[in-house]
Amino acid sequence: MQKIKLPALAAGLIASALALSWALLVLIVSVRPAQADGLAQETEKYCLSCHGNPDLKMTLPSGEQVSLYISAEDLQHSVHSPAGIECEACHTEIKTYPHPPITYTTRREMARTYYLACQKCHSSNYAKTQDSMHAQAAAAGNLDAPVCTDCHGAHNVRPPDEPRALISTTCGKCHTQINQDYVQSVHGGDLLTQDNPDVPVCTDCHGVHNIQDPRTAQFRVETPDLCARCHADAERMSKYGLSADVYGLYNLSWHGVDVAVYKAKWPTIWHESAVCTDCHGIHNIRRTSDPASKVNPANLLSTCQECHPGVGANWTAAWIGHNRIDPQRTPFLYYTEVFYRSLTPIVLWASILYVALQILHAAVERVRRSLP
Amino acid sequence: MSAADQPVNQNSAPVRIERVFQRFTLGQRWEHLILIVSFTILFLTGIPQKYRSTEWSQWLLSTPQRVYWVRQIHHTAALLLTAGVLYHLGNALVLLARRRLSSDMFPTFQDVRDAWQMLRYLLFLTREKPAFGKYNFEQKFTYWFLFFGLGIMVVSGFILWFPEVVTRFLPGGIVPAAFLAHSNEAVIAAIFIVIWHFFHVHFQRLNLSMFTGKLSEEEMRLYHANEFERLTGEKADLDETKGGSQ
Numbered sequence: 001m002q003k004i005k006l007p008a009l010a011a012g013l014i015a016s017a018l019a020l021s022w023a024l025l026v027l028i029v030s031v032r033p034a035q036a037d038g039l040a041q042e043t044e045k046y047c048l049s050c051h052g053n054p055d056l057k058m059t060l061p062s063g064e065q066v067s068l069y070i071s072a073e074d075l076q077h078s079v080h081s082p083a084g085i086e087c088e089a090c091h092t093e094i095k096t097y098p099h100p101p102i103t104y105t106t107r108r109e110m111a112r113t114y115y116l117a118c119q120k121c122h123s124s125n126y127a128k129t130q131d132s133m134h135a136q137a138a139a140a141g142n143l144d145a146p147v148c149t150d151c152h153g154a155h156n157v158r159p160p161d162e163p164r165a166l167i168s169t170t171c172g173k174c175h176t177q178i179n180q181d182y183v184q185s186v187h188g189g190d191l192l193t194q195d196n197p198d199v200p201v202c203t204d205c206h207g208v209h210n211i212q213d214p215r216t217a218q219f220r221v222e223t224p225d226l227c228a229r230c231h232a233d234a235e236r237m238s239k240y241g242l243s244a245d246v247y248g249l250y251n252l253s254w255h256g257v258d259v260a261v262y263k264a265k266w267p268t269i270w271h272e273s274a275v276c277t278d279c280h281g282i283h284n285i286r287r288t289s290d291p292a293s294k295v296n297p298a299n300l301l302s303t304c305q306e307c308h309p310g311v312g313a314n315w316t317a318a319w320i321g322h323n324r325i326d327p328q329r330t331p332f333l334y335y336t337e338v339f340y341r342s343l344t345p346i347v348l349w350a351s352i353l354y355v356a357l358q359i360l361h362a363a364v365e366r367v368r369r370s371l372p
Numbered sequence: 373m374s375a376a377d378q379p380v381n382q383n384s385a386p387v388r389i390e391r392v393f394q395r396f397t398l399g400q401r402w403e404h405l406i407l408i409v410s411f412t413i414l415f416l417t418g419i420p421q422k423y424r425s426t427e428w429s430q431w432l433l434s435t436p437q438r439v440y441w442v443r444q445i446h447h448t449a450a451l452l453l454t455a456g457v458l459y460h461l462g463n464a465l466v467l468l469a470r471r472r473l474s475s476d477m478f479p480t481f482q483d484v485r486d487a488w489q490m491l492r493y494l495l496f497l498t499r500e501k502p503a504f505g506k507y508n509f510e511q512k513f514t515y516w517f518l519f520f521g522l523g524i525m526v527v528s529g530f531i532l533w534f535p536e537v538v539t540r541f542l543p544g545g546i547v548p549a550a551f552l553a554h555s556n557e558a559v560i561a562a563i564f565i566v567i568w569h570f571f572h573v574h575f576q577r578l579n580l581s582m583f584t585g586k587l588s589e590e591e592m593r594l595y596h597a598n599e600f601e602r603l604t605g606e607k608a609d610l611d612e613t614k615g616g617s618q
Contacts, residue, residue, distance in 0.1 A: 254551070257424055257425060258424075260425065261424050261425070261430065264430065265430055265434070266435075266436060269436060271436075308536055310536070311536045311539065311540075312539055312540045314539040314540070314542065314543055314544040315535075315536065315539045315544050316544060317539075317543055317544025317545045318535060318539055318544035318545070318546075318547035318548065319544075320548050330545055330548065330549075331545065332543070332545040332546050332548070332549035333545060333548045333549045333552060335549075336549040336552050336553050337552060340552070340553070340556040340557075340560075343560070344556065344560055347517075347560060347564065348560065348563055348564070348567070351563075351564060351567045351568045352567060354494075354568075355567055355568065355571045357491075357494040357495070358494060358571070358576060360494075361493070361494045361496070362576070364496075
């Protein structure tokens, strides 16, 4: 056995080589220029040396087969990889190969395990999702209720609203029927054909991460305010030849007053007075001129009959619509208003003046009689 | 105490027999009472509904149950008022058929002349007050104003109560018109009652004939001179009457 004595020079060389390689490692990890091979990180290269194989699979205890292939292209175009966020950031338990034994039995359990990593960076949005309708559904036992990755993707996370129509498509993955209604509606149609930024997508009405149950009494009485965010905006409505008075005039109507009181006083008590969506539809809102619209004159009576069963054909005229009082459209109302606008001051002022004259006369008479 | 200590009877002056005159029948006084009760309930339960958006209304109608009950009370009082109105009209029709409907309450051209003279009197343009019959023009105006006002309230009220039934026969446009009319007429009628009627029967002089059914001879001479002369054949004006009719 020969004992090697390291000369001081060699020791120095090794030390500086170690220091240099450490510095290089730090540089590689911290600086994130797109590399020639497209991958931002050494770790990705390392992981993809196995997971780049399209045939890589595993069988879960549930019997489900899961592909373990990760597309390098997905990673490159995601928002995370070019930002230097490496595999281990989310797959926190996996440091090297061989991997530790898996703790989940089903594919869904796997997704619900890994999505928890999102809160490390996105804590505020993560917290919002915990108050959402989806979290409630999961707590009630529906594990198919979406988690972050169901909407945003996992390895291929990209901006969720580019293009904006992507949002309705994403929600439509589960809410299929609603999305079908929506794409045929005046809002969805304009979104898909023109990418119109004025029309609402799902999240504009339902919120983003803290999506609430829209079937509650509270959501119902707040519906007019929701619609009014756009429909009371004169500038936006004028682009489409729509009246921005609809909300204000609704608030003066029988329905609107009732709903406003419930909203102010008893938002959690269910109330039937009509809100926007009862007449116009919810996801399937169409132009009033569209023959398929619930408020098209041809369909209006049957829409009223949903709440007022058995009313006759004259009934629809009892709703003055979102219109101002007008001699042509609402003659009864118009002339009643003219009558009272003229009668009220005449009668009241005549009574007041007459009574005032009587009081004055009596006072003068009394003074006159008391004089010598 | 001896009898001598008793105070002298203050009423020792010669007693003048005051005649009293029947003005309203028992039925008319009941009608008026029913009108007061139903009108007051309708007003008190209607106003919070008219002004539902206000704080005080929402304080009163603090629960949906209260809204429900205030409407039940309003509808019950409405039925009472409607019964009164129908009785009044039915009674008038029966009297008309028997040729016994009094014409005292119908407006005549004399009322216009009386009103004109009263206006001149109030403006010190004449010292002569007009002489009135059984009902003066102020009382006739009260009656007819409420006659049509209550007619509007009853008709529009039932349209609002049963809009779905009413629009089977009548155009739908009358429903919002009825809503506006009911809402406006209620306030006008209430203000009119307070300004006009309360002034005339409570403040100008306390006239309780609608409750007692009677007017004294003095009141008849002073305020209904023509009627007094028609009934008694005597002249209405006495020396002590001041500001009365000629």
